[in-house]
Each structure stands twice: as C-alpha cells, then as structure tokens.
Ligand SMILES: Cc1cc2nc3c(=O)[nH]c(=O)nc-3n(C[C@H](O)[C@H](O)[C@H](O)COP(=O)(O)O)c2cc1C
C-alpha cells in the first residue's frame with residue numbers, strides 16, 4: 221500500500237492559533253467519511269513562513285498551496301483533490317505581492333524568501349565540485365573567459381545594481397572600475413570573511429554550504445581587473461568553513477579552474493587562505509589589509525582607497541562573501557534579471573541571520589524591500605512565547621534598533637540609514653518586552669570597548685566614557701545630564717573617529733535613546749528597570765498571601781538568604797540577595813515578586 | 816580529473832546535470848541528505864547521520880540508498896535537518912532529527928513510504944537554478 225497524496229497541515233504556532241488543529245482533524249474525518257483514508261496521509265508540519273495567510277495547507281505531490289483554510293474547507297479538499305484529483309482553486313494562493321518589489325515573472329513562488337546567495341546551501345554537497353558544476357557552477361567563469369571583455373563584466377555589474385553586502389553598500393562595479401583603471405605590476409583580490417559582529421553568521425554559512433561560489437566570483441574579478449592573486453581572509457574561529465574552502469580550492473585547481481592557464485585560456489589566477497585571529501576591527505578593510513600583510517590589524521586613513529592603493533601598496537579589490545556569492549548568478553542569469561529584484565536603489569536580495577526572541581531563528585534571504593514584519597512575523601513565525609515585540613537590531617554594534625512603528629518599512633540601504641540604523645552585514649536580533657534597552661546599549665558599547673584598536677582617541681576614550689555612563693545608569697546612579705553627555709560624546713565620535721568602528725560605535729546607544737528615552741529616564745529618575753534586567757534596580761520579595769511555605773525557593777537560593785517555615789512563610793533578606801532570580805524561577809505559586 | 820578546457824567543462828556540466836536530474840546517483844535511487852553546517856553539527860547532525868547509516872544497514876538498504884551531506888538550509892531553529900528524495904514519495908525535509916527520528920525516517924519513510932509526523936518542514940524558497 222502506498223499513499224497517492226500527502227496533505228501537510230501547518231502546525232506552526234501562527235497557524236495553530238488559527239485553528240490548524242481543527243482543520244487537521246476535519247481532514248482526517250473527511251478522508252474517512254469519503255472512504256479514501258488509505259489514499260492519503262495527513263500530517264502536521266512546521267511553520268511555512270507564511271503565517272499572515274495562515275492556516276496553510278499544502279498537498280503533495282501536486283504542490284497545491286492553500287491559504288487561509290478553514291475547517292469547513294476540509295471536506296472539499298478531500299472530495300476534490302483526493303477523490304477527483306482536482307485542485308480547489310478558490311483556496312489556492314494568488315501572488316498578490318506588490319509588483320514593484322518582485323518582478324521575476326518566470327518564477328512562480330509563494331515563499332517570502334528568495335535565494336540567490338544561498339541558492340546551493342542545503343542543496344549540494346559543498347565538498348563535491350561536481351555538484352556545484354551541475355548547478356551552473358563555473359558557467360559564469362566559462363562565459364566571462366570565452367565571450368566577455370573586462371569592460372563587459374563591469375557593465376553587467378553596473379546594470380545589475382549590485383552593492384557591497386559588507387555594510388556600506390558601495391556599488392561593486394565602481395570599485396572594480398577604479399582598480400581596473402590603475403596601471404600596476406600586481407593587483408590583488410580579497411574576500412572579506414571576517415564576519416565579526418555578534419549574532420551574524422551568514423558569511424560562515426555561505427562558505428560552509430557553497431565555497432565554490434566565492435572562488436568563482438573572485439576568479440572573475442581577477443580577470444576583470446587584471447589580477448592573478450587572491451586571498452580569503454577568514455577568522456580562525458570558523459574551522460568548518462576553512463576546511464571546506466581548502467577542499468574547494470584543491471578541487472578547483474585539479475580541474476584547472478584555478479592556477480596557471482585556467483581552462484586553457486591563458487588566464488592565470490590563484491587564491492590563498494589567510495586566517496584572522498578574530499578581532500572585530502580586522503573586518504574593516506584597511507585594518508584587514510594590514511593584518512594580511514602581517515602587521516597589527518589597525519585601520520589607516522582613506523583615501524587612498526584599497527581599490528587604488530591597498531595590499532602592499534597595490535590596487536586591491538576587497539568584497540564581502542555575500543557580495544561575491546551574488547556575482548556568478550548575475551553573469552549567468554543576466555544583470556537585467558537581477559536588477560528586477562529589490563527596490564529602486566537596492567537591487568537583489570539580502571541574507572539575514574535572524575536570531576533573538578523569534579520562533580524560527582535561522583538564515584533567511586529575502587528580496588530587498590521586504591518589510592521587517594514579513595521577516596519577523598511570517599518567516600520568523602513571530603515572537604517567542606507570544607510576548608510583545610519591542611525592537612529589532614540591525615547592523616549589530618554599528619547599527620541601531622528599529623521599533624514596532626517601523627515594522628512595515630521596506631528594508632533597503634537607504635531606509636535603514638534613515639531610521640538611524642544600517643544594513644550592516646546582516647545580523648538581525650529580535651528583542652521583546654523582557655529586554656532592557658539600556659542594558660542592550662551597554663552590551664554593544666562593551667563590545668566596542670573591547671574591540672576598539674586604540675589607535676585614535678575619539679574611539680578609544682569615547683567608547684570607554686560612553687560605556688561608563690551606561691553602566692552608571694544601569695546601576696541606578698545616573699542623572700539626566702548623563703543622557704546629554706552620551707549624545708554629545710556620541711556625536712563627537714561619529715565625526716572624529718578614524719575608522720568605521722569608532723564612527724558607528726555610538727549608533728546603538730543614540731538610536732536607543734531616541735526611541736526609548738522614557739526607559740532611560742525611568743532608570744534614572746524612578747530607579748526602575750521595567751524589563752527586570754538591571755540587577756541593581758531589581759528587588760525580590762515574597763508575597764506572604766501566596767506563599768504556601770514549601771521552601772523550594774530557600775533550597776534553590778545559592779547564598780541562603782531565604783528563611784522561614786510552613787507557618788511563618790518565607791522571607792528574602794534583601795541585603796544578602798545577589799539577585800540571581802533562581803527563587804523567582806523556582807516558585808510554582810508566583811509568590812516570589814520581582815520589582 | 817586532469818585540468819579541463821572550456822569545452823571539457825561544458826561537457827562535464829551536461830553530464831553532471833543529467834546525473835542530478837535523474838536523481839539517481841551511483842545507481843542508487845534513494846537519497847538521504849543530511850545538513851552538516853556548523854549549526855547542524857552543533858545540534859547533533861553527526862549522531863543522526865550515524866543512526867541513519869546503522870538503520871540503513873539493518874534494513875539491508877545499502878544497495879539502494881546514498882547518504883549525502885550538505886550545508887545549512889537556513890532552518891537553524893530545527894536542526895539537525897534531513898532531506899529524503901526517493902521515487903514514489905514527494906521530496907521531504909525533516910527537522911529536529913535526533914537519533915530516534917533518524918531511525919523513524921528510515922523505517923517509516925524509506926521502507927514504509929509514509930511521512931514521519933511532526934518533523935516536516937517546507938523548503939524555504941524556490942530553486943532559482945532549476946527554473
Ligand atoms: C568595524 C568594521 C567591521 C567590519 N567588518 C566587516 C566584516 O566582518 N565583513 C565584511 O565583509 N565587511 C566588514 N566591514 C566593511 C569593510 O570595511 C568593507 O566595507 C567591505 O569588506 C567591503 O566589501 P563590500 O563592498 O563587498 O561590502 C567592516 C567595517 C567596519 C568599519
């Protein structure tokens with residue numbers, strides 16, 4: 221016996237709350253009633269990333285995708301699809317997305333995600349070059365070497381509208397053109413795989429899942445700008461990515477796709493791996509090149525830009541992993557195809573590492589112009605535990621928080637900047653009502669204090685001073701004056717710091733003060749942390765009317781500051797309490813109060 | 816393989832494309848693909864992989880099944896992930912595949928041709944290469 225059809229009912233939290241379970245039961249009952257229960261298997265699945273149109277039901281093998289299904293529809297689905305083999309047209313998903321956002325007419329799809337960079341991740345074996353080749357791998361290199369002049373490649377990049385995915389969004393074609401225009405005996409091509417901001421792992425996953433896409437793109441760049449030598453600068457903390465990259469380089473050389481006389485065309489190019497020790501500042505391009513040369517990783521003032529004068533004083537193209545991974549697709553599918561995706565100023569897709577208080581954390585790739593709401597509430601399946609969304613941090617320690625009122629803003633380089641954040645490399649950390657905004661700012665500033673290279677005083681001293689002020693506020697010792705000071709120092713750093721690290725380090729704090737000033741004031745004036753994160757402002761006590769005297773809290777307390785018995789009930793000695801919160805978590809009767 | 820020319824690369828691609836489309840690698844018609852990115856491995860993909868190998872052996876299926884690895888599919892919240900592609904069944908992605916579920920996948924899906932409840936996930940995006 222084998223099933224002819226499979227019905228998948230979404231059992232994700234979004235759909236579950238809109239009666240997916242009833243639909244599931246109705247489907248089973250209908251299959252039984254109509255005598256086809258041996259022809260169809262009905263199962264529940266995880267979130268489809270389309271919660272807005274839930275509940276979702278998908279039928280296989282016909283791939284029918286039904287949205288906003290009601291329990292009353294179950295019988296019709298069984299009667300039509302399973303019994304008669306016809307789709308239920310009125311329930312099918314109709315692509316009603318804004319036409320200016322995704323215009324890839326030749327591809328029908330219902331998902332919010334669109335994978336260009338991650339096209340091969342999770343599909344091919346990254347350690348087998350044949351699988352990459354089978355999926356149009358090295359077809360771009362083949363096309364470039366056999367039928368395109370360097371200027372044609374630059375023209376294609378220009379039409380595509382590709383901009384750097386490492387943060388700043390600089391047009392890739394322009395960078396390449398600068399480098400190509402310079403006469404030099406040697407030029408270099410560098411892949412920035414340093415990826416240091418907390419919460420980001422897009423570049424690591426791309427190299428782990430599809431290393432050849434980066435190799436192919438760098439080789440194309442070598443041909444275009446006239447370079448024979450490339451480096452991948454990758455942090456040593458990424459052992460699996462490094463291992464797969466090594467295997468990929470070896471296989472590419474064996475196939476004659478790297479090395480001397482590539483594919484018999486007379487063009488030569490090779491790539492070496494250089495390991496970074498994991499300093500955030502080494503992701504900044506000038507510091508990275510210093511580190512590559514064997515010097516201490518410290519930035520140097522620009523201009524001259526690396527494209528003109530970079531590694532060992534030679535013209536050097538440095539691009540981010542994700543930028544590279546886009547390029548073979550632009551060449552094979554055509555720049556016009558690519559330029560159809562995205563917004564007016566930002567073309568293509570962006571990969572985000574979606575983490576924090578969201579149900580479906582993971583790597584997501586969406587067309588530019590997708591809204592945060594779609595990413596967090598559809599693909600991400602909403603906030604964990606049904607809590608309230610507070611904000612999302614983009615751009616990590618260089619970006620800022622985006623609040624609920626901007627959830628429907630289409631995301632691109634410009635819109636994020638105008639919201640006081642930035643695209644950054646693509647970390648996207650979701651925060652809920654339990655996150656304290658002052659504490660989050662303190663966390664990012666602490667990161668910058670640790671990672672500042674110390675070369676310029678605005679950054680070295682500024683980060684320390686801002687951090688001290690933030691700590692003071694989280695301890696309940698701040699004054700309203702401190703808020704002004706934070707803003708003043710922050711603005712000075714933005715103007716005076718040498719590199720992007722110092723110039724952007726104040727961003728998280730400044731954005732957070734702007735959006736959540738009331739929370740800062742609450743810490744300062746009322747000595748209160750509404751999220752309960754700032755330990756010095758939290759007091760634990762026991763509500764005797766709720767305490768049943770079980771003593772569980774006292775047994776959990778690591779410093780023995782809870783005493784009492786069954787009749788007297790229990791009390792916490794606030795002077796000894798270290799505010800670990802164990803008692804609060806342990807109490808089954810909500811008798812421990814946190815204020 | 817020796818170094819190739821442009822022409823040889825073109826030929827190799829056509830040949831490998833055929834292989835991928837046949838979905839029939841090395842004469843084996845069933846593929847089990849395990850997500851082995853850092854996220855998958857951290858969540859226990861190696862244990863699941865081993866369990867699949869064991870279950871395949873016990874069910875005397877090694878002649879029909881090829882087990883492959885791949886990178887991160889993006890479903891990090893439900894790692895480890897495993898995809899099964901075989902004739903007569905829709906290509907299926909399973910998530911939260913611990914050793915017990917890995918065994919279920921072999922016994923119920925591969926042998927029994929039924930889907931394993933509560934572990935199915937949708938591929939998150941269309942394949943732009945195929946179209
Ligand atoms: C403090 C700091 C850290 C950075 N870290 C990275 C990084 O980890 N990866 C990256 O690609 N770019 C990083 N950048 C951006 C690079 O300086 C540079 O703009 C980028 O590599 C250029 O490539 P793209 O044009 O492809 O984006 C960082 C910049 C700064 C200021």
Ligand code: FES
Nearest residue numbers: 230232234235268
């Ligand atoms: S919960 Fe069903 S699509 Fe998200």
